[in-house]
Amino acid sequence: MMGRPPNLFCFQSIDKDLAPNLRKYVLEQQNEALKRHEVFRVAVSGGSLPATLATALLAPSSGAEDDKVEFPKWEIFYADERCVPLDHDDSNHKLVKENLLDKIPADMGQPKVYPIDEAHLDDVQEMADQYEKTLVSIFAARDSVKLPLFDLILLGCGPDGHTCSLFPDHPLLRESDAWVLSISDSPKPPPKRITLSLPVVVHGVKIAFVATGGGKASVLKKIFETEEGSKLPCGLVNAGGGEKVSWFCDAPALEGVNFPRRGSVI
Numbered sequence: 001m002m003g004r005p006p007n008l009f010c011f012q013s014i015d016k017d018l019a020p021n022l023r024k025y026v027l028e029q030q031n032e033a034l035k036r037h038e039v040f041r042v043a044v045s046g047g048s049l050p051a052t053l054a055t056a057l058l059a060p061s062s063g064a065e066d067d068k069v070e071f072p073k074w075e076i077f078y079a080d081e082r083c084v085p086l087d088h089d090d091s092n093h094k095l096v097k098e099n100l101l102d103k104i105p106a107d108m109g110q111p112k113v114y115p116i117d118e119a120h121l122d123d124v125q126e127m128a129d130q131y132e133k134t135l136v137s138i139f140a141a142r143d144s145v146k147l148p149l150f151d152l153i154l155l156g157c158g159p160d161g162h163t164c165s166l167f168p169d170h171p172l173l174r175e176s177d178a179w180v181l182s183i184s185d186s187p188k189p190p191p192k193r194i195t196l197s198l199p200v201v202v203h204g205v206k207i208a209f210v211a212t213g214g215g216k217a218s219v220l221k222k223i224f225e226t227e228e229g230s231k232l233p234c235g236l237v238n239a240g241g242g243e244k245v246s247w248f249c250d251a252p253a254l255e256g257v258n259f260p261r262r263g264s265v266i
């Protein structure tokens with residue numbers, strides 16, 4: 001692994017300590033981003049992440065200045081999305097909407113959200129191109145940038161070591177030019193999806209994984225302890241992102257994993 005290794009956090013329970021630590025971490029990134037450019041640009045995945053994120057962000061504030069979720073200054077993008085209508089049960093946007101957006105109290109205001117354009121549902125490559133155009137119009141508005149710089153990218157880890165819709169051994173892992181890629185043969189259903197490319201993910205200012213439950217233990221052992229695991233998509237993010245990467249895991253997910261843990265964020 002090049003540079004400093006990723007930060008691995010192990011918590012006993014999602015509600016009692018993982019979510020409060022995730023909140024602290026996300027708000028640190030929010031506050032830094034707002035100092036830099038008055039907006040907080042976050043990319044989120046699907047799976048179990050939106051529910052854990054909602055537990056973290058919808059908890060009552062301590063009242064401290066640095067513990068305020070400034071939703072109106074957030075811009076939310078999708079790290080990956082399934083090519084289905086936005087109200088379909090497979091949609092990551094629907095998941096984020098139901099778990100988080102719909103539950104934000106009115107007085108906190110809403111983030112600006114960038115879902116996929118349903119007009120391109122029958123052409124997955126066009127869907128990816130259009131999502132990339134949206135990113136170009138936002139991130140390259142003033143300067144021409146080679147890659148979009150998300151302030152934070154929030155990811156999950158599949159039991160096979162996939163992240164976003166970047167799957168092990170898939171040719172998309174070698175894609176180095178496009179920001180947004182299309183996939184029509186995703187091993188995890190549904191098959192048609194779009195995803196940020198690996199270079200965009202590792203370019204993020206900060207990158208965080210949330211991986212919980214005993215079903216993750218064997219892949220996490222592989223990712224953190226073996227050469228083979230370092231080539232899985234999650235391992236490639238660790239290698240490319242180094243110390244910018246943090247893993248928020250619970251004890252069952254890290255059962256038997258020998259890798260130095262960091263103390264809590266709080």
Ligand SMILES: O=C(O)[C@H](O)[C@@H](O)[C@H](O)[C@H](O)COP(=O)(O)O
Binds near residue numbers: 157164
């Ligand atoms: O849309 C998707 O399928 C996801 O973005 C995917 O990359 C997910 O994050 C992982 O499969 C982990 O999912 P769990 O958190 O549910 O294990």
